[in-house]
Amino acid sequence: MTDAKSQAMQSASLTPIITVDKVSLDFTKEKELMPVLVEVSLVAPKDQFVMITGPSGCGKSTLLRIIAGLTPASSGVVKFREEPVTKPRNEIAMVFQNFVLLPWKTSLENVMFGLLARKDLTDQEKLARATQALDDAGLRGFETVYPGELSGGMKQRVGVARALALAPQVLLMDEPFSSLDDLTAENLRREIYSLLISSSSPIQSVIMVSHNVEEIIELADKVVVLSARPARVVGELKIDLPRPRDKKSKEFFDWVDRVYALLA
């Protein structure tokens, strides 16, 4: 992690990369309108790590999917810089909770898969990008291995590499570490964080969904807390602990308590 960049990430910039403006979502179930999200607003400023959290099933992942352009909102808008997001865009990449790798493709082919629709790249460029992304994600030498032969942590590395290969400006992550065991998650979390904020990374904003409060305090510059369904924003905290953060310090625990207080 370079100091300059990490400082930059802590100081909020004025131009938000992602703006979520009064987004609501309703489901129709048996002809009854069920609100899922109610006027949720948040901004993801340049060079910040934004976390979204809330009780299980409150609609965190749904919100992330709206930001990704996968699910249309019932009302409100999501903007990437100045442009409204209505469908997935090249500048926004996504890492899934359950990896979603194709078992019949090798690691490299899985990463290449993410570049299939990119007509602006030649096959050689795609290959070079995919190889580089795997390398960055710590998978050099695993190019020809199939997902079935990889551990959970390694699978998620492939998932991250697939997103990185797109050279996105925004990275969305839906509980990327929650299906991994604690130790693996811990290591991967650190590595991915330093990878994302490294000076060579094109990523300008990370939005991640998590329900693990310690993970949130460890990574986030800002955390947005949602209520139980229907989800509203119940609080937004700017976490200004200096990095690297000491998980055993009193300040760390104070932050954990503050987030729990909002969740309860």
Add this chain to the structure above:
Amino acid sequence: MILALGLSIMFSLFIGILAARNKRAESLIIPLLDVFQSIPILAFFPLVIGAVTAAISGQAGISLAVVFLIFTSMSWNIAFGVYEAVKSIPKDYIDLAEMSGSSSLQKIKSLYIPASLSRIAYNTQTSWAVGLFYLISSEIFSTGAVNKQVSHGIGVDIVTFYVNGDFNGYVYSILLLLVAVAIWQVVFLREFSLFSERYKFLEEPRGAHQDPLLRFYGWVNDKSISKLFLLSHVGGVNRVSSVLFRFRKGILYAAIIAFGIFAAFEFSTFVPGLASGIEHLSSAAILSAEGTVLVSLGYSFVRIWSVYFLAVAVGLPIGIGVALRTRLYEAMVPLLEVVASIPAPALLPFIAAAAMEQGEIVAAFIIFVGMIWYIIFNVMAGIRTLPAEIFELKKVFQLSSWQAWRQIYIPASTSAFVTGSITAIGAAWNTLIVAEIFQVVTKNGVHTLTKVGNGIGLLLVQVNNANPYTATDAATFILALVSMTVLIIGFNLLVWRRVYHRVTKRYAYNR
């Protein structure tokens, strides 16, 4: 038919529980069931008719033979279900029963039967479709054999209407059959499976639980797959059995098959006119008979595989296309279920007329109808069981539909597709005997309406109905049965097993 179903359930409970609770019985019964469900039962039908009518003459004998055939066709499925259900009762419950000092009978009544109920319900659904197929086939088939007719039954009516040129009667009987099938599905099978829901020990995976189609077809697949692992049945794909274990099982199977062949010979001597002179045939005559059989087998093999490719070309895109569209899928499934349970042979007269009585086309059509549903339903189930996120990939990475089909949907359905193919090819062998030759009996004798040039189903029917009936005919008949069975089992073990292994290793989608 209901009689046969009742018998099947009783028999299955007995066999299944016995196999599950008794090690020695298990090692004998399970391989036997495996072999039995691998062989084309229909081909053995003439033997059964012969034997039963020899014992009980007249209509009662014929009807009994039909009941017996349907019974056999349904039992293996249900018996396996009972076996697996009893086998998978959590150990704690059995301990509980032991601790409370229950007698064997009490255990059967209060534990084993309730535990088996939900599996019986599922397997009854599939067995019913299979049974219906045999019912119609056997009735139509038996009308082909002189003096060996069932006098009443929907299959008989269908053929009779056709022969008499009574088109309306034919259409009505088909409609009647459809309505009966639909009512049966809704009234009995659904109620039964709902009723049996509460007898479950373990929750099934949520997807499977909610989706009627998956419940319906999941099990047939398991069964057709288990055929591939005759020699290492217990653990399925993942278990690496010891060489010794395989070897011992192999010997056991060889013994069972040898016994089966021996029994078939013995059995046939009970049938009047059959096989009385077989032992006097020269080995040259037997060789030449086997030659005829092999040529016919070859024709049938090619026929089945050509139709298979056609069925794939149609079934795969339909299966994927429907499964991708949730609303279409939900609307189509009940419809397809009913349509799919029309047994192909019932359509025989219609197809024969439509195909201008071209034997080859008729045969292809019957085989096609017998196969296509397995492909469609399996592919649909395969796509529907994929985790929801996989469908987001297309949007997230902005793929075109063509890219998504080629890169995601087709590979993702591969293992389900192979499973479906194995079942479909298995079913196709069974349809041969009605597909390759279509005969009806009128006052003037047997009329052959359509037939193919050469094929094992044709050969079986011809030698069975040969007049005068010679020892060569008898020998050919038995050789044909044995060769066909060996081919089917051999193909399962040598080819399908490897394909399946490879495909599940690479294409099965699990996180």
